[in-house]
Amino acid sequence: MIYAVTGATGHLGRHVIAALLETLPASCIAALVRTPSKADDMAKKGVSIREAEYDKPETLLPALAGVDKLLLVASSKLGGRVAQHKAVIDAAKQANVRLIAYTSVLRADTSELAVAEEHRQTEALLGASGIPFVLLRNGWYTENYTFALPSVLQHGVVLGSAGEGRIASAARDDYAEAAAAVLTAKENQARIYELAGDVPFTMAELAAEISRQSGKRVVYRDMPEADYRASLVNAGLPECNAASFARSSAASRHGALFDDGHQLSSLIGRPTTSLHDVVSRALGGLGQRNDA
Known part of the structure; x- marks a missing residue:
């Protein structure tokens, strides 16, 4: 049985490969x-490395040869x-992927998130494929918030429209473990998994957690969606990405x-990683952790 992961050198893909290696021989992983x-680094562990580029269809069929189960990690190319x-x-169908x-x-069929429409269309393609x-259906990565910690600590503020x-x-580790569990399961209990963390938080609580652990005063500043989008553009984000982030933040206001x-915790057999732990890890990487 060959298990393959697209986008395997991306943030999520690397974690999935690592999770698969916990239970499978490297020779079974592509x-x-x-x-x-x-x-x-993966090749040195015995993982099969195959060139496969979303925008080069000619690379996809050879890359999927002999693959039984495939994790299609969503592309990061918004709009494409x-x-x-x-x-x-299409290539997976030709390759007889099982x-x-x-x-x-999360809840792609009804979601107001900016990214949801492309996910809905992809889900429809899968349904029509016969595979x-x-x-x-992954919720947000907590790392989506902690990647901005340098700026948050510099200015003492978390911005958003939530x-x-x-x-x-x-x-990410949590979602990666879930993907590996589903991919390697002999029989899945569901066709759709709505995956999210066990303990929710507000943006104000995120700011308070950063403040507590860093020892620096950090507050949450809520903004109208248009103003938040403008602030993201001013910070150097491309307009397309800024609009998507701002719309998603505003949508989170309504759940x-x-x-x-x-x-998610049921799939991975443990509680999901806490906000405290993700913030602690991120601050540690910056040398900013001051948690008593």
Whole structure:
């Protein structure tokens, strides 16, 4: 049985490969990557490295040869994802892949998140493909918030448009373990998994946690969506990304990033990683941790 992961050198993909290596021999794992040289560390462990680029369909069929189960990690190309995902799905059908697990977004069918429409279209493509599939509808990564810590610590403020909306995010590791569990399961209990963290938080609580652990005063400043988008553009984010982030933040005000089904912790067999631990890890990487 060969298990393959697309985008295997990306943030999530690397964690999934690591999780698969916990239970599978490396000879059963294929890392599908755009730049094989970036996967040298995986190759040294015995993982098969195969060139596969979403925008180069001619690379996809050879990369999927002999693959039984595939994790299709959603592309990061906002606005171009559907065509890229279709190319992978079409190649998987030709290669007789037996199962595709796809990293969608929480409640994609009804979500107001900016990214949801491309996920909805991809889910429809999977449904029409005839290939058995599982939807991993991932909530937000907590790291989506901690990546901005240098700026947050410099200015003492977390910006957003989420109001008092509760966010049930989880660590990338958590979602990666869930993907590995679904991919390697003999039989999945569901076709759709709504995956989110166990303990939700508000943006004000995020700011308070950063403040407590860093020893620096940090507050949350809620802003209208348009103002938040403008602040992201001023910080150097491309307009497309800034608009997506701001719309998603505003949608979380109304519960778009909240879920209390605990399917993620059930899949991985442990509680999801706490906000405290993700913030602690991020501050430690910056040499800023001051948690008593």
